[in-house]
Amino acid sequence: MTAANNAISIERSLNKKTKPAQDQLGFGIYFTDHMFVMDYSVEREWHNPRITPYQPIVLDPAAKVFHYGQTIFEGLKAYKTEDGGIQLFRPRDNFARMNRSNDRMSVPELDIDVAIAALEQLIAVDQDWIPDLPGTSLYIRPFVIATQATLGVSPSENYQFIIIMSPVGAYYPEGINPVKIHVESHYVRAVVGGVGEAKTAGNYAAALKSQQAAKEEGYTQVLWLDGTQHKYIEEVGSMNVFFKINGTVVTPALNGSILAGITRNSVIQLLKHWDVPVEERVLSIEELYEAGRNGTLEEAFGTGTAAVISPIGEMNWNGEKLVISEGVTGQLSKSIYDTLTGIQTGAVADPFGWVKKVEVSEG
Amino acid sequence: MTAANNAISIERSLNKKTKPAQDQLGFGIYFTDHMFVMDYSVEREWHNPRITPYQPIVLDPAAKVFHYGQTIFEGLKAYKTEDGGIQLFRPRDNFARMNRSNDRMSVPELDIDVAIAALEQLIAVDQDWIPDLPGTSLYIRPFVIATQATLGVSPSENYQFIIIMSPVGAYYPEGINPVKIHVESHYVRAVVGGVGEAKTAGNYAAALKSQQAAKEEGYTQVLWLDGTQHKYIEEVGSMNVFFKINGTVVTPALNGSILAGITRNSVIQLLKHWDVPVEERVLSIEELYEAGRNGTLEEAFGTGTAAVISPIGEMNWNGEKLVISEGVTGQLSKSIYDTLTGIQTGAVADPFGWVKKVEVSEG
Ligand SMILES: Cc1ncc(COP(=O)(O)O)c(C=O)c1O
Ligand SMILES: Cc1ncc(COP(=O)(O)O)c(C=O)c1O
Numbered sequence: 001m002t003a004a005n006n007a008i009s010i011e012r013s014l015n016k017k018t019k020p021a022q023d024q025l026g027f028g029i030y031f032t033d034h035m036f037v038m039d040y041s042v043e044r045e046w047h048n049p050r051i052t053p054y055q056p057i058v059l060d061p062a063a064k065v066f067h068y069g070q071t072i073f074e075g076l077k078a079y080k081t082e083d084g085g086i087q088l089f090r091p092r093d094n095f096a097r098m099n100r101s102n103d104r105m106s107v108p109e110l111d112i113d114v115a116i117a118a119l120e121q122l123i124a125v126d127q128d129w130i131p132d133l134p135g136t137s138l139y140i141r142p143f144v145i146a147t148q149a150t151l152g153v154s155p156s157e158n159y160q161f162i163i164i165m166s167p168v169g170a171y172y173p174e175g176i177n178p179v180k181i182h183v184e185s186h187y188v189r190a191v192v193g194g195v196g197e198a199k200t201a202g203n204y205a206a207a208l209k210s211q212q213a214a215k216e217e218g219y220t221q222v223l224w225l226d227g228t229q230h231k232y233i234e235e236v237g238s239m240n241v242f243f244k245i246n247g248t249v250v251t252p253a254l255n256g257s258i259l260a261g262i263t264r265n266s267v268i269q270l271l272k273h274w275d276v277p278v279e280e281r282v283l284s285i286e287e288l289y290e291a292g293r294n295g296t297l298e299e300a301f302g303t304g305t306a307a308v309i310s311p312i313g314e315m316n317w318n319g320e321k322l323v324i325s326e327g328v329t330g331q332l333s334k335s336i337y338d339t340l341t342g343i344q345t346g347a348v349a350d351p352f353g354w355v356k357k358v359e360v361s362e363g
Numbered sequence: 364m365t366a367a368n369n370a371i372s373i374e375r376s377l378n379k380k381t382k383p384a385q386d387q388l389g390f391g392i393y394f395t396d397h398m399f400v401m402d403y404s405v406e407r408e409w410h411n412p413r414i415t416p417y418q419p420i421v422l423d424p425a426a427k428v429f430h431y432g433q434t435i436f437e438g439l440k441a442y443k444t445e446d447g448g449i450q451l452f453r454p455r456d457n458f459a460r461m462n463r464s465n466d467r468m469s470v471p472e473l474d475i476d477v478a479i480a481a482l483e484q485l486i487a488v489d490q491d492w493i494p495d496l497p498g499t500s501l502y503i504r505p506f507v508i509a510t511q512a513t514l515g516v517s518p519s520e521n522y523q524f525i526i527i528m529s530p531v532g533a534y535y536p537e538g539i540n541p542v543k544i545h546v547e548s549h550y551v552r553a554v555v556g557g558v559g560e561a562k563t564a565g566n567y568a569a570a571l572k573s574q575q576a577a578k579e580e581g582y583t584q585v586l587w588l589d590g591t592q593h594k595y596i597e598e599v600g601s602m603n604v605f606f607k608i609n610g611t612v613v614t615p616a617l618n619g620s621i622l623a624g625i626t627r628n629s630v631i632q633l634l635k636h637w638d639v640p641v642e643e644r645v646l647s648i649e650e651l652y653e654a655g656r657n658g659t660l661e662e663a664f665g666t667g668t669a670a671v672i673s674p675i676g677e678m679n680w681n682g683e684k685l686v687i688s689e690g691v692t693g694q695l696s697k698s699i700y701d702t703l704t705g706i707q708t709g710a711v712a713d714p715f716g717w718v719k720k721v722e723v724s725e726g
Contacts, residue, residue, distance in 0.1 A: 028425065028514025035424060056421045057429075061398060061527045062391065066420075066508055069432050069564030070571065106571040141514060145429055151391025151504060151529060153567045153601060155575060164424050166514060186556060191590045193551030195569045201432030202565015204516045206558045208433065208469040212518060227554045228591045238516060 006049065006114065008036075008121055013053035022133040025169040027306065032126040032138075032165045036118045040108055040159040049114065051122055054164065060149035064156040069202045070146035072101040075238075075305045076262075077139055078123055078165075078358065080132040081346030086123060086358040089305075089344045091116055093262045098142060100260075101198040106155040107144050115142065115161075122163055124360040131167045137344070139168040139306070171306035176337055178313025178327055179302075181236060182214035183223045183285060185318055189234065189257075191227030196234075196257035204238075211237065219316065221302070225285060227257065233283045239302030239310060240264035243288060244332055246296040248277040255282075263303040267336055269352055276332070285317055292322040299330030308344075309337040369412065369477065371399075371484055376416035385496040388532040390669065395489040395501075395528045399481045403471055403522040412477070414485055417527065423512035427519040432565045433509035435464040438601075438668045439625075440502055441486055441528075441721065443495040444709030449486060449721040452668075452707045454479055456625045461505065463623075464561040469518040470507050478505065478524075485526055487723040494530045500707070502531040502669070534669035539700055541676025541690055542665075544599060545577035546586045546648060548681055552597065552620075554590030559597075559620035570600065582679065584665070588648060590620065596646045602665030602673060603627035606651060607695055609659040611640040618645075626666035630699055632715060639695070648680055655685040662693030671707075672700040 013033040020030045031054050038049040065071050076094040079087055095112040102109055119140065123130075130138040142163045146156030170176075187210040190196025190203060207222065214222045223241065226232040233252050235241055240261040242251045249271055254260050271278040291297040292315075300312035313327040325333075342348025343355060376396040383393045394417050401412040428434050439457040442450055458475040465472055482503065486493075493501040505526045509519030533539075550573040553559025553566060570585065577585050586604065589595040596615050598604055603624040605614045612634055617623050634641040654660040655678075663675035676690040688696075705711025706718060 031425060054424070057424050057426075058419045058421050061417070061420050061525055062394060062504075062529075063420075065564075066428065066434060066506060067436055067504070067564055068567035068571075069434070070568045071429060071432070073430055104572060105568055106575055139514070141425075141430070143429060151502070152534070153570065153574070155571050162424055166425075171515070188554055188556035191551055191554040191557070193549060193590065193593075194554070194557075195565075200565070200568060201428075201430055202558075202563070202568055203432075204430070205432035205434070205468055205563060205565055207516065208431075208518050209467060211516070212469055227556065230556075 008049045008051060008118060010051045010121070010125065011053065012125070015053070019129065020167070022131045022136055023169070025131065025136060025167050027168045027171050028139065028166050030166055032129040032167070034122060034125050036122045036163040038118070038161045040161070042157045045108070046110065046114070046161065049118055051125055057160070057162070059147055062149040062151055064146035064148050064150070067151060068146070068153055069200070070105055070107060070156055071144060071201045072098060072105050072107055073141060073143035073199055073201070074098045075139065075141060077137040077305055077344070078130055079137050079345045080130045085346065086127060086130060086360055087346055088356045088358060090262050090266070090354050091119065091356055097199065097260065097262070101200060102144065104195055104198040105200050107146070107159060110161060119163055120358050122165065123358050126165060127360045129165065129167050136167065136169050139166045141166070176309070176311065176329060178311040178329060179220035180218060180314040180316070181221050181223050181312050182217065182219035183225065183315055183317035184210045185225060185230050188227040189224040192256045194257065197259060199259060207237065223315065231284050231286070233285055233288065234258045236302045238306060239304035241300065241302050241312070242267060243283070243297060244299040244330065245291045246298070248279060249332070250279045250281065250283050252283055253280040261303055263305060263308065263340070266340060266354065267303050270336060270339060273351070289317060289320065289322060292324065297322070297324060299333050300324045301330070301333045308340055309333055371412045371414060371481060373414045373484070373488065374416065375488070378416070382492065383530070385494045385499055386532070388494065388499060388530050390531045390534045391502065391529050393529055395492040395530070397485060397488050399485045399526040401481070401524045403524070405520045408471070409473065409477070409524065412481055414488055420523070420525070422510055425512040425514055427509035427511050427513070430514060431509070431516055432563070433468055433470060433519055434507060434564045435461060435468050435470055436504060436506035436562055436564070437461045438502065438504055440500040440668055440707070441493055442500050442708045443493045446709070448709065449490060449493060449723055450709060451719045451721060453625050453629070453717045454482065454719055460562065460623065460625070464563055465507065467558055467561040468563050470509070470522060473524060482526055483721050485528065486721050489528060490723045492528065492530050499530065499532050502529045504529070539672070539674065539692060541674040541692060542583040543581060543677040543679070544584050544586045544675050545580065545582035546588065546678055546680035547573045548588060548593050551590040552587040555619045557620065560622060562622060574600065586678065594647050594649070596648055596651065597621045599665045601669060602667035604663065604665050604675070605630060606646070606660060607662040607693065608654045609661070611642060612695070613642045613644065613646050615646055616643040624666055626668060626671065626703070629703060629717065630666050633699060633702060636714070652680060652683065652685060655687065660687060662696050663687045664693070664696040671703055672696055
């Protein structure tokens with residue numbers, strides 16, 4: 001992109017929405033007054049970056065996103081700090097991962113600096129939308145969709161990169177209270193060589209059926225096992241998983257079929273910083289259950305941008321139930337949650353360089 | 364649906380498009396003047412079936428289809444017969460498969476009779492669009508997209524069922540001439556327990572990267588191996604595959620990770636009708652190559668609605684090339700192609716009950 005068409009145009013909404021009450025936000029239900037959009041064509045590459053009023057996307061019914069699922073997304077959050085500032089958590093890592101997803105899904109690369117600049121300007125325009133009640137934040141959803149209107153399986157020649165934002169409360173109704181997890185031994189989310197490592201829409205659609213079945217039996221989420229042997233622990237819904245076994249924290253290694261979570265990486269860094277032993281390795285469901293049976297499984301939790309830390313209080317694998325940490329939030333889970341959310345909201349110092357302040361001079 | 368809201372409303376286009384030349388149709392590039400749309404909500408289920416001018420779909424940027432890929436589709440064809448009639452090929456089988464895809468992707472079931480009635484009315488309205496040049500047809504694309512505008516991974520509460528139609532020529536530029544196929548031994552399309560059996564968008568996006576790499580080396584398509592061991596033959600791009608080995612035709616059995624192609628099923632029935640031995644079974648790439656090396660691999664072809672029969676003239680597996688049937692279209696492949704397209708266009712009698720005539724009294 002040349003400097004000229006790099007400039008972001010801004011069209012302000014003349015019809016501001018009423019903001020929802022901060023204690024009733026839910027997750028991903030309300031959206032701010034504006035959105036960011038940028039187009040891609042083979043000839044012009046990424047062009048026409050613009051902030052517009054939040055509005056419908058208008059697509060030909062033959063647009064490839066509907067038929068061949070060529071789409072990727074990200075999820076990150078902005079927080080209000082105590083002194084009224086605004087900060088993002090590791091945005092560069094999200095856009096770097098977005099480009100890894102783009103590569104896997106044959107979507108053209110995005111300039112990370114352009115994406116971050118776009119996001120910061122969008123946040124500046126919609127800064128009034130960032131909630132400040134404890135536990136709330138502004139959830140940010142960048143995504144790319146394939147818009148070329150021809151049928152036939154091939155990479156699209158046209159795309160839109162869009163950012164929408166939603167003020168959110170807790171992702172799970174349970175909040176920081178433990179969730180119950182169903183271990184899936186029939187359905188598979190992803191397999192090595194597939195697209196499990198990419199944040200692409202199809203991975204989530206593939207999970208729905210199993211998730212619905214688990215919900216009907218009272219479980220909040222599904223724990224996926226590997227697609228080849230149904231033996232090794234992968235991840236949960238939209239969270240990576242950690243288990244404290246006999247004083248050591250274990251999380252499945254990045255094997256190509258699970259998402260490289262940014263919260264996951266933050267937790268690993270934090271544990272190392274605290275000198276808590278942490279291992280990224282292959283972990284079988286049998287080993288985990290054995291630890292549960294012999295009393296060495298001390299804590300379990302999921303990690304993800306939406307829920308931050310979500311303690312796991314109970315698991316069910318082929319009918320065998322495992323109650324973890326007596327079904328209450330473990331000590332370490334709580335410390336990680338407090339520290340991470342503290343850093344995210346500016347209440348706790350950030351020795352890792354994770355936080356990025358957002359300038360909002362223009363608002 | 365009650366009888367009242369079952370009635371399809373028709374809004375005719377006042378702005379008819381110019382039709383493309385029949386010898387320059389390509390595939391999925393031009394669309395007819397009208398489309399069919401029906402809505403779903405939890406309260407009203409499927410409702411408001413309507414034929415409208417072909418027009419853009421307008422969706423909230425948070426619509427679940429963009430983020431979580433909850434979408435399914437079908438592909439079938441209508442043909443002009445010599446006497447000016449119109450016929451569909453096995454439409455009930457396509458809509459039955461659509462419902463199997465719906466079930467896997469947690470999309471609400473469709474009434475097959477309603478879907479077929481909708482399609483027939485749409486064809487009647489756009490009957491002038493069905494080309495009659497040999498090798499051409501009207502490609503029909505029914506699809507369902509999740510439209511609920513909330514983020515959070517759960518089945519949508521709203522959907523649209525849409526049918527669009529495109530007059531088409533050959534799917535591959537090669538037509539009935541043999542294509543070259545790259546055997547993929549690194550990337551994986553689908554695995555048992557996943558969604559490979561469903562006709563859902565994410566399966567196709569997952570294939571793009573491998574397909575692009577193959578294209579760059581001069582191969583038209585990719586042959587997928589199983590996701591667990593990378594040993595057993597699955598299918599090609601959007602085709603099932605058949606191999607004639609020592610007089611017997613072998614095709615991979617439906618194992619849960621490949622699509623149950625309707626052309627595949629038709630070919631099997633046709634071969635049985637002809638008393639040609641046909642086997643649905645596990646077939647390893649090693650066994651196939653061994654047959655190629657020792658001269659017993661006589662023919663290979665892909666089957667699918669788009670290409671009908673596409674002979675395979677060459678394969679490449681980890682650098683080892685296999686030329687099949689001297690790179691020309693085999694005798695059996697040609698007979699199957701002629702018979703199937705003959706039945707589809709009404710030139711050959713249909714002893715199988717595959718063809719469905721379309722009434723076009725109103726046009
Ligand atoms: C499949 C999957 N795993 C894990 C995560 C956690 O990743 P992160 O910590 O970057 O939010 C997410 C959510 O982004 C996800 O969708
Ligand atoms: C993945 C895949 N396999 C096979 C086929 C062939 O199926 P059919 O013969 O029903 O068109 C298709 C096309 O529909 C497909 O998309």
